């Protein structure tokens with residue numbers, strides 16, 4: 001396919017080179033894409049906004065940041081040597097360790113020279129005459145490539161609510177997703193935290209231990225389970241590594257891309273209440289996000305869901321000493337699991353501390369940020385620091401942050417005005433040679449991201465080699481296939497309770513964002529089979545041409 005392709009690992013090229021691919025981002029998706037495409041002899045360049053690799057684990061350095069998928073699963077499977085040699089120190093790795101791992105991978109596979117750091121991609125224009133993308137950056141780069149690959153992450157565009165007065169605050173403002181590299185010492189300070197999603201729930205116990213006074217501003221209480229994190233057990237690690245290939249294969253054909261998740265064969269209401277309680281207790285003690293998969297109907301049957309939700313509510317009531325605070329922390333407005341379930345370490349216990357206060361901003365809304373702190377309708381709260389744990393413009397945010405268009409005037413932002421439209425979450429009709437890694441309409445954020453990333457990267461790499469082998473220069477999603485896929489994604493979501501919650505899964509956290517269930521909930525294993533079938537049928541549903 002390419003007159004410029006080479007089997008040599010590319011070094012820095014003048015910008016007149018026509019690359020095989022430009023990749024956005026050097027997180028886990030970007031790193032593996034570089035590696036995989038280079039292995040196929042392609043010339044690639046990645047642009048990364050940070051000054052290092054690691055993506056989400058580069059940016060999210062807030063206290064308590066830790067993965068909620070077990071370390072042995074939240075890691076690459078593509079290299080047997082890598083997975084055997086790397087040693088995780090904890091059951092759930094903390095941010096710093098995962099970042100070390102990302103750096104190790106970049107060094108071990110020699111990926112850094114393909115990456116331009118501290119550079120943000122600003123636009124991509126497809127020329128239908130030449131079948132080339134012209135990609136520009138905020139550092140003045142203009143590069144041409146055959147393929148344009150979005151690996152910028154699903155949760156990478158931080159969201160700061162636009163409270164009036166935000167710029168007037170005299171203290172320090174932080175967002176969990178852009179945490180200072182040197183860390184923050186909250187000792188002796190009065191701190192406000194806004195937001196109680198996964199990030200807030202991890203940061204709050206840590207900040208509470210340091211700060212003089214911590215006030216948490218909560219809009220929606222979340223369901224959170226204790227992670228029961230612990231040091232890696234060496235015997236567990238040895239036996240897991242001895243059967244790594246089997247574990248990985250199980251993960252690849254599981255629903256969430258996680259081998260350790262349960263595969264239930266009955267519903268919650270099939271068990272008598274005592275037995276169900278016993279099952280929930282056992283699941284609780286395992287400390288995994290697989291809790292909501294203990295029974296097969298938790299995420300589809302409101303009555304079944306209620307039995308599990310009530311079990312967790314009772315745990316909260318027993319942990320939090322002040323009944324009024326416990327009531328505020330107890331979720332009642334959504335079904336358990338329909339907002340991303342959180343894993344914590346001493347989250348609810350933190351509210352038993354004398355230096356921690358909870359403000360329910362539904363009853364007492366934030367009016368503005370003042371120079372001294374936060375004004376709610378009922379009170380002024382003075383702070384030295386405010387932490388925004390207010391989440392992300394998820395799944396579509398990082399893609400739409402780039403001005404993606406064609407030379408004849410089609411814009412992705414126009415096409416997606418009413419919500420993203422993709423075929424398999426991999427491509428979007430009208431934008432040839434543009435690939436999305438873990439894009440909207442793929443299982444992505446409902447799975448172990450590493451499993452989904454590896455799957456997409458390998459599928460795309462094979463696809464590009466197929467095009468090269470056939471001498472084809474262009475591929476795009478067929479509009480009818482895309483329409484059918486979008487309908488299928490919505491239909492499957494509608495068989496579950498997920499769309500009933502105001503979550504970032506549906507875009508509900510961003511004012512004005514179209515309300516669409518963003519990921520594909522049909523299960524990673526099923527989706528993988530579908531993608532393989534499409535490829536085996538000569539990329540059915542895609543239009544390939546020269």
Ligand code: N01
Nearest residue numbers: 066067068161195196197198199200219220340389390391
């Ligand atoms: O973001 P979120 P996150 N006034 O959107 C509140 C992954 N992750 O960064 O629910 C007051 O979940 C908002 O309230 P509400 C994981 O997939 C993984 O915590 O919209 N409050 C909510 O409480 C996760 O799901 C890990 O009513 C406002 C919070 O801010 C995803 O990232 C760790 C507000 C935002 O919660 C995002 O998590 C961390 C306002 N104007 C993250 N606006 C692990 O692997 C927003 N909020 C463990």
